[in-house]
Amino acid sequence: METPDPSLFTHNSSLITHHLLLEKKMVDLIPSSDTVMEILKRTGAFREGHFVYPNGKHSPHYFQMPLAFRYYDTARVLAVGLSRKFRVDRDISSQLPKVAVISPSSGGIPVAFGVRDALSAEQIYWAEQEGGNRMFRQYVNKGEVNPCIIVDDIIRSGHAIEETLELVKTLGSKVIGCGAIVRFTSAPDKLGDVPIRSLVEFDAHMYDSGDACSDCKKEAPLEHVRF
Ligand SMILES: [Zn+2]
Numbered sequence: 001m002e003t004p005d006p007s008l009f010t011h012n013s014s015l016i017t018h019h020l021l022l023e024k025k026m027v028d029l030i031p032s033s034d035t036v037m038e039i040l041k042r043t044g045a046f047r048e049g050h051f052v053y054p055n056g057k058h059s060p061h062y063f064q065m066p067l068a069f070r071y072y073d074t075a076r077v078l079a080v081g082l083s084r085k086f087r088v089d090r091d092i093s094s095q096l097p098k099v100a101v102i103s104p105s106s107g108g109i110p111v112a113f114g115v116r117d118a119l120s121a122e123q124i125y126w127a128e129q130e131g132g133n134r135m136f137r138q139y140v141n142k143g144e145v146n147p148c149i150i151v152d153d154i155i156r157s158g159h160a161i162e163e164t165l166e167l168v169k170t171l172g173s174k175v176i177g178c179g180a181i182v183r184f185t186s187a188p189d190k191l192g193d194v195p196i197r198s199l200v201e202f203d204a205h206m207y208d209s210g211d212a213c214s215d216c217k218k219e220a221p222l223e224h225v226r227f
Pocket residue numbers: 050058059209210213214215216217
């Protein structure tokens with residue numbers, strides 16, 4: 001048998017140490033709002049410009065959160081950061097792992113999986129719009145759903161999480177936590193009596209039409225966006 005090159009071991013173990021330190025650092029910290037915004041900009045999930053939404057509203061900001069969740073490292077930093085906001089809540093931590101993490105829509109699914117992993121929560125569900133109603137993608141019997149944490153990538157109006165709260169109630173469960181990576185400050189900060197936790201509180205500027213839009217007044221080039 002050949003004698004392995006000892007430098008290989010040294011190299012490997014320092015890599016592992018480095019990796020563990022990095023992981024510890026990520027898990028220990030809740031990233032600051034500035035750090036999260038930097039991640040969102042770097043991944044293209046947050047853009048500044050002059051945008052027009054399908055409903056005709058104008059805005060100098062555009063979020064497309066799944067762009068931040070396509071990378072393992074950034075997805076993990078964001079989901080673990082959000083999970084720590086739930087972990088410090090005694091009502092939640094005392095019920096773990098018998099908790100369900102729920103996404104109101106497809107955009108929240110990567111967040112829900114990341115938070116579920118970080119909390120070692122037992123269940124995961126995700127909902128979608130079907131014929132104008134929000135319902136779970138999975139078949140669920142009444143009484144099967146653990147106490148729930150609703151998570152989304154971004155909370156703009158709060159309608160999606162409010163509909164999900166009603167869905168959870170009809171299934172005989174209750175919501176013990178709610179959060180998102182980004183919450184618009186114009187959205188509610190509570191869901192029922194549960195506080196909504198987020199890594200970023202964003203003061204969004206939305207204009208109902210071009211007439212009120214400051215970028216239109218400056219004749220800044222327009223970009224039409226899908227959501
Ligand atoms: Zn405009």
